[in-house]
Amino acid sequence: MAVARSSRPVDYYDGKAVSLDIPEAIQRRLSVRSSLTPDSAKLILVMVGLPGRGKSFIAHKLSRFLNWTGYQTEIFNAGQNRRANHSPTNHSRAGFFDPSDAERKAKRESIAMSTFEELLEWLAGGGEIGIFDATNSNPQRRAFLVSRAAEWKGWRSGDASPAAGGAGAGVAGGGGARFGVSIVFIESICTDKSILEANMLSKVRASPDFAGLSEEEALSDLRQRVSHYEASYVPVADEEGAYIKLFDLSSKVTAHQVFGRMTQRVLPYMMSLHISLRPIFLAALPPGYGDASSRGSEAGEDQWATQRLASMGFSQRYPGGESFADLACVLEVLIVAHATPCRALRAYFLGLPVAECMCPASSRAAEALANASRSVVELLPALFGKWSEEIHTLEERGENSEVLSLDDAVFSLEGQVG
Numbered sequence: 001m002a003v004a005r006s007s008r009p010v011d012y013y014d015g016k017a018v019s020l021d022i023p024e025a026i027q028r029r030l031s032v033r034s035s036l037t038p039d040s041a042k043l044i045l046v047m048v049g050l051p052g053r054g055k056s057f058i059a060h061k062l063s064r065f066l067n068w069t070g071y072q073t074e075i076f077n078a079g080q081n082r083r084a085n086h087s088p089t090n091h092s093r094a095g096f097f098d099p100s101d102a103e104r105k106a107k108r109e110s111i112a113m114s115t116f117e118e119l120l121e122w123l124a125g126g127g128e129i130g131i132f133d134a135t136n137s138n139p140q141r142r143a144f145l146v147s148r149a150a151e152w153k154g155w156r157s158g159d160a161s162p163a164a165g166g167a168g169a170g171v172a173g174g175g176g177a178r179f180g181v182s183i184v185f186i187e188s189i190c191t192d193k194s195i196l197e198a199n200m201l202s203k204v205r206a207s208p209d210f211a212g213l214s215e216e217e218a219l220s221d222l223r224q225r226v227s228h229y230e231a232s233y234v235p236v237a238d239e240e241g242a243y244i245k246l247f248d249l250s251s252k253v254t255a256h257q258v259f260g261r262m263t264q265r266v267l268p269y270m271m272s273l274h275i276s277l278r279p280i281f282l283a284a285l286p287p288g289y290g291d292a293s294s295r296g297s298e299a300g301e302d303q304w305a306t307q308r309l310a311s312m313g314f315s316q317r318y319p320g321g322e323s324f325a326d327l328a329c330v331l332e333v334l335i336v337a338h339a340t341p342c343r344a345l346r347a348y349f350l351g352l353p354v355a356e357c358m359c360p361a362s363s364r365a366a367e368a369l370a371n372a373s374r375s376v377v378e379l380l381p382a383l384f385g386k387w388s389e390e391i392h393t394l395e396e397r398g399e400n401s402e403v404l405s406l407d408d409a410v411f412s413l414e415g416q417v418g
């Protein structure tokens with residue numbers, strides 16, 4: 001019941017709904033906005049940034065997230081295309097990225113364009129969100145991508161074709177077209193020297209481009225490559241269209257013209273993006289736990305988890321290995337839930353089909369989650385924001401595993417993690 005606000009005079013806000021008279025200036029703004037909100041059927045996310053700024057990392061994270069939310073998403077990486085179709089000796093060293101070498105520049109453009117065409121083909125075949133992973137570091141390249149997507153005619157028969165012309169900046173086939181394709185630039189900017197050093201190192205260790213070089217040679221080659229890119233890099237400007245910019249690991253995020261159903265999914269995810277360093281443990285509750293007959297509670301679930309960890313030999317270290325108590329010291333997330341959410345989370349993190357993960361026979365880990373009282377699945381952060389998995393079972397801990405009572409386990413846990 002509303003509380004009476006007796007003595008206050010009637011205010012401007014208290015009046016009855018007054019019909020809204022929208023001034024012309026606002027109407028003009030709104031019509032620009034709706035032309036940028038074509039609610040496209042397809043979206044292209046174009047990564048932008050110097051090498052070693054986390055573009056591929058972000059692309060992989062985004063792809064997993066968007067696929068999970070139900071949009072068919074695929075990454076198209078120009079570097080992968082280059083490596084698959086050109087010899088590494090002439091196409092991997094820093095000289096290949098020299099912007100003053102016209103021939104090599106043309107070759108790089110042609111690799112990038114054929115990768116982008118692959119993306120368009122894939123969209124034509126039913127894909128929804130294509131991520132174009134290259135440096136896309138200058139406005140000429142980006143303008144070309146926008147115009148190529150706007151004139152693109154690769155729609156399947158049955159699809160409505162994108163409206164010709166009228167494309168707002170960064171929105172191909174815009175002008176209110178219901179089935180247009182939108183382009184949004186995702187730019188990663190990082191100037192923090194210590195982050196960049198770490199990124200360079202992880203890149204030379206993982207990229208096949210540097211195979212056969214010592215770490216020192218590889219780092220020097222990558223630095224030279226980056227300085228070639230720096231010579232022609234121009235950050236995305238407002239006139240170029242829609243963008244999301246991440247600064248120094250998303251500590252600052254700016255967005256421009258982020259409208260439309262699909263695009264608006266991307267922004268909150270970009271704001272919360274981070275690099276995971278710690279593992280996640282999935283511990284499935286036994287079937288029937290917490291149902292109507294044995295109603296569970298959060299405390300009960302915690303107790304159950306502790307009990308299970310105890311039964312698996314909480315503080316026992318086998319030769320060369322580590323105990324659950326050791327793991328608990330670095331543990332960031334322990335998820336204790338029924339098998340179904342555990343399986344769904346596993347599908348999400350590993351980018352696997354949910355239906356497959358629901359079936360215990362599909363893999364050892366799926367079986368482990370079904371075998372609730374004897375195993376825990378550990379998800380470990382891997383390159384490009386991906387995850388690998390390890391299964392810990394009671395059997396693997398060996399015959400000599402110490403089985404503690406719940407009280408002993410809690411005591412042991414308190415002693416070890418403070």
Ligand SMILES: Nc1ncnc2c1ncn2[C@@H]1O[C@H](COP(=O)(O)OP(=O)(O)O)[C@@H](O)[C@H]1O
Pocket residue numbers: 049050051052053054055056057058188189190195198199202203246247248249250275384
């Ligand atoms: N937003 C970010 N800013 C800076 N570095 C990042 C960001 N996101 C991830 N990284 C780190 O960047 C490193 C290099 O990533 P990578 O995706 O290979 O870069 P790029 O594709 O830009 O060459 C990764 O090891 C990752 O930890």
Ligand SMILES: O=P(O)(O)OC[C@H]1O[C@@](CO)(OP(=O)(O)O)[C@@H](O)[C@@H]1O
Pocket residue numbers: 051052056077078079080082108109112133134135136137
């Ligand atoms: O065509 P541009 O935009 O230069 O981008 C493609 C190039 O970007 C690079 C830059 O290092 O990407 P990546 O780091 O993804 O391997 C090269 O591999 C790739 O050839």
